[in-house]
Amino acid sequence: MADADLVILGGGSGGYACALRASELGMSVILIDKDKLGGTCLHRGCIPTKALLHAAEVADTARESEQFGVNATLHGIDMNKVNEYRDGVVGRLYKGLQGLVKSRNVQFIEGAGRLVGPKTIEVNGTQYTGKNIVLATGSYARSLPGLEISGRIMTSDQALNLDYIPQRVIVLGGGVIGVEFASVWKSFGSEVTIIEGLPHLVPNEDEAVSKQLERAFRKRGINFSVGTRFASATQDDSGVHVSLEDGKSFDADLLLVAVGRGPNASGMGFEEQGIAMERGWVLVDERLRTNVEGVFAVGDITPGLQLAHRGFQHGIFVAEELAGLRPVVIADVNIPKVTYCEPEVASVGVTEAQARAEHGDNIATYEYNLGGNGKSQILGTAGFIKLVQIKDGPVVGIHMVGSRMGEQIGEAQLIVNWEAHPEDVAVLIHAHPTQNEAMGEAHLALAGKPLHAHA
Ligand SMILES: Cc1cc2nc3c(=O)[nH]c(=O)nc-3n(C[C@H](O)[C@H](O)[C@H](O)COP(=O)(O)OP(=O)(O)OC[C@H]3O[C@@H](n4cnc5c(N)ncnc54)[C@H](O)[C@@H]3O)c2cc1C
DSSP, X not given: OOSEEEEEEOOSHHHHHHHXXXXXXTOXXXXXXXXXXXXXXXXXXXXXXXXXXXXXXXXXXXXXXXXXXXXXXXXXXXXXXXXXXXXXXXXXXXXXXXHHHHHTTOEEEESOEEEEETTEEEETTEEEEEEEEEEOOOEEEOOOTTOXXXXXXXXXXXXXXXXXXXXXXXXXXXXXXXXXXXXXXHHHXXXXXXXXXXXXXXXXXXXXXXXXXXXXXXXXXXXXXXXXXXXXXXXETTEXXXXXXXXXXXXXXXXXXOSOEEEOOSSSSTTXXXXXXXXXXXXXXXXXXXXXXXXXXXXXXXXXXXXXXXXXXXXXXXXXXXXXXXXOOOOGGGSOEEEOSSSEEEEEEOOHHHHHHHHTTOEEEEEEEGGGOHHHHHHTOOOEEEEEEETTSXXXXXXXXXXXXXXXXXXXXXXXXXXXXXXXXXXXXOOTTSTTHXXXXXXXXXXXXXXXXXX
8 A cells, every 4th residue: 555645755846846736736745855855956056056146246246336436345255154144045945945845744754765666665664655756866966087076176065165265266167057156256256267168158058148158257357268178187285287188277276067967866776666767867758757657757867957947847747747737848948047147147948049950041039238228237237138039920039148137037938938929028018227128128129119229
């Protein structure tokens, strides 16, 4: 007999969202985690990094205050206090989440779990059998072959907990995590160099956005090398020494390895139970079913975008699927993405290059420059909103760069997911003066009636 309707392995974004929704739908739920409820996002990812980024913004505001006629002086950064503030934020959310899980009658089991039967997970010698199983064991920070994580060479896990500001730091990897840490450290006063093997920073974004971010980082004095691959790194008492394949070398106090995250799915019995996997990822179909009947997988262990809100959505999806609600499949391409460096990058849908590859010349694009947006002028930020449209059809991609542009992703994702045409958005009113107006202006222009923009 089953111990619960649903047994979930992993209490991160994917696992706990599934637990909450399943219990809301009347299922009995056992949720297992070997560490703290909330997973990577709450304890080692989204929340603590965004707290650091906010402290970084405060530092920049103080440093640049004179430009607004305010005479403030930045005396320094007290990392212990910054960490205290960060821990306070995480701690309050953690407490709230624990209360929430308890209040929904989810049985939380602490301990490392292992799949010992297709529907059974063993934790500390006790077996829990579910009518259905959800695997949600998340991801870990990867390194490169031969690059050992120790001492001055670290991943985001260690970098988040530094109690000092490195004078010079090298960030290996110009993706989301790399540019966010680079941005924080620069604001805190470090000399920062990013090394990215691909031709651009944030290489998964539309190329125009990458180029604008590079301009902005250059202006901020963040150094970067793109297009040449990392060769090796050594460390000694004086620091880390990094060489690239073209022979260039860099020295710093520490090296952050931000080259991506791998699935945390091995050694837990998945293979033994016949779960189909590829290069460590758990394979699922679009309804998040593994090949074993009654076993689902959600979040970072499945191939695709590694984002907390994708995990939430996956978790909710599986709970609703089990309740017979036939939830709508959400494709990765239409999941909103935000990179919270300064300036921020935000996007949803396809890039211009992806749209062109599929539709050839049957696309239209428009870039609305934030220079024409009152609120962006007030903030003193540069950037743009770029739209990608199927000619005479819907907007299929929105790409943004500029301070606070992450806040615009809400409307952007509605436009793309609701397959709105520029004319549909052009008739809607955007409040003045907000950065949100830039979204309206971009659509007005693409609909052939630009207001604060040249045709
Ligand atoms: C530095 C950093 C910044 C990030 N910033 C953002 C951001 O701003 N926005 C965003 O959307 N995403 C961000 N992410 C990504 C986000 O954190 C992940 O996409 C999200 O946490 C994935 O959720 P998950 O449930 O799949 O896995 P996880 O959150 O990793 O949870 C997996 C859980 O499973 C548990 N577990 C693993 N193995 C076992 C076992 N054998 N037994 C029991 N329990 C086990 C783990 O302890 C963990 O709690 C960031 C990640 C990092 C590292």
